Amino acid sequence: MCGIVGYTGKESALSPVLEGLRRLEYRGYDSAGIALVVKKGDPLWLEKRAGKLGNLESILDSVPESHSGIGHTRWATHGGPTDVNAHPHVDNEGKLALIHNGIIENYVELKAMLTARGHIFKSETDTESVVHLLSDARKAHNGDLAAAMREVCGELRGSFTLLAVHSDEPGRIVGARRNSPLVVGVGDGENFLASDVSAFIAHTKRALELGQDEVVDITADSIVITDLAGTVLPHREYEISWDASAAERGGYAHFMLKEIYEQPKSIADTLIGRTAGLDASITAGIDLQGIEKVVIIGCGTAYNAGLVGKYAIEKWANISVDVELASEYRYREPSVDNKTLLIPISQSGETMDTLMAMRYAREKGARVFSVCNTNGSTIPRESDAVLYTHAGPEIAVASTKAFTAQLVAMYLLALHLGKVRGFISADLENEIERELTDLPGKVEQVLETVEPLRALTRQFKDATSVLFLGRHVGFPTALEGALKLKELAYMHAEGFAGGELKHGPIALIDQGTPVVAIMPTENSLLAEKMASNIQEVKARGAIIIAIADAPLASADHLIRIPKTHEFLQPVLAVVPLQVISYEMAIARGNDVDQPRNLAKSVTVE
Ligand code: AGP
Secondary structure: OOEEEEEEEOOOOHHHHHHHHHHHHHHOOOEEEEEEOOOOOOOOEEEEEEOOHHHHHOOOOOOOOOOEEEEEEEOOOOOOOOOOOOOOEEOOOOOEEEEEEEEEOOHHHHHHHHHHOOOOOOOOOOHHHHHHHHHHHHHHOOOOHHHHHHHHHHHOOEEEEEEEEEOOOOOOEEEEEEOOOOEEEEOOOEEEEEOOHHHOOOOOOEEEOOOOOEEEEEOOOOEEEEEOOOOEOOOOEEEOOOOHHHHHOOOOOOHHHHHHHOHHHHHHHHHOOOOOOOOHHHHOOOOOOOOOEEEEEEOHHHHHHHHHHHHHHHHHHOOOEEEEEHHHHHHHOOOOOOOEEEEEEEOOOOOHHHHHHHHHHHHOOOEEEEEEOOOOOHHHHOOOEEEEOOOOOOOOOOOOHHHHHHHHHHHHHHHHHHHHOOOOOHHHHHHHHHHHHHHHHHHHHHHOOOOOHHHHHHHOOOOOEEEEEEOOOHHHHHHHHHHHHHHHHOOEEEEEEHHHHHHOHHHHOOOOOEEEEEOOOOOOHHHHHHHHHHHHHHOOOOEEEEEEOOOOOOOOEEEEOOOOOHHHHHHHHHHHHHHHHHHHHHHOOOOOOOOOOOOOOOOOO
């Protein structure tokens, strides 16, 4: 996710563009840049810097007067957070600038074609291929930037929001979108383009929607929207009802709720171009032949994702997997060698416990394939290979969309290892790939049914303890559900393997104890065993809140989720748990996005 802003109008463009970037910085903050159209036909004014927006602002002195420009805050996907990789990207004349949010799947082949045409590339990004393609298309359309944009959109695969300016046309900005947000702000003698309304809400509450594969062409006094065939489309105007701060959260009350609802997209983005296998751009740096052991390390939610990954890797790749709490791992001085594949999982890529454990294993010869959500952070930089999750920036301290994206990454890694080791059958591989592709839609279905959880949660807001039960991959899901409740509601909560209850923890059950049971997939052997576990606790007074893909008479409250492959079920089952913990935090008057005592990235041991 990146922040995109464009301004054209009577004001000096620098101020509204900078202000827009400040309001969008939550969408991405590893680098930022601005391009301004100053004088007709001259090269654009361009400044961009790695790091937070403040780094860019600190060097902005004596900026020339301009009335149209574009700005970008980056959440890196392809190419680390450096000055060169920061947006905007420009053509070789420096007169055409482009900014992009999304993932261009076919950038490698485009880059090869454009290099052969003589274009000189400076960055490692997918975006730079687009600006050179647009430059050629603009020449082919006799300088018509909108016509060129329409042609280029037809050649791109993947997701994108694009904005472009050319110095031959001061005051004109052309944009386009596919599977990535872009909205028009309608001003008086000025117009705006942005990823979301928070960028311009201080200037106007009039906005225009843009649909899939639509191109928008704006000046200070005109807005033309077309489809890719060039047909002019009617304006779909609406009044923005949010205030500025709510707008930064996309209208949601909290970032956590926004991120819970972003999961269909973050899962889809993490899957883009990968369901048929991991390509060499991801795996080239690591030799996976001859691996004899896999060790997954992580902390908190990332550790729980690793526990799910264990089941998939062991089953699909037929290799032993240990999952280790990173903070404990290196102090055991475990046996590690170059036949060990270490998989650090980390949203931030900066968690010190995970980083130090990784360094320990690396020094002993382990091969390192990390799973990370933050491009260019320390853990991926010190890995042999990295599978980035494309969940976008996760602002809320409690991890939600990063967790489900980590699960998806583990499944993709397990499939890849299964293929490399020649173990997974083509039928099973195809089945899993099909089910992965269906996950975003199934998460959407779950999100459409969570409204009743608000009332249900309030029934238990004064409980002294909540237990979570799960079996197989449902056990790590139970651990994650308990962790969410602990960190958000400040309640005692504990996750158990269903079969473990009778070996002690069942003594915790009292009259009215809430027990959340994650049911294994219908008709599985473990579903029957979990049903027995439920009877055991019910008989002792527990109240059962069950998450299941089938009816369950023994549940006092049943939360239904769609069916999926048994190993993928945690992606669906965790969503109600996230919502329950969110609602419990609200009910108990807690700070949802910044719970007490916690930090988003724990960079101390
Ligand atoms: C999860 O909700 C917490 N924020 C915490 O457990 C987190 O998952 C853990 O600190 C690991 O962080 P990382 O993924 O950035 O390494």
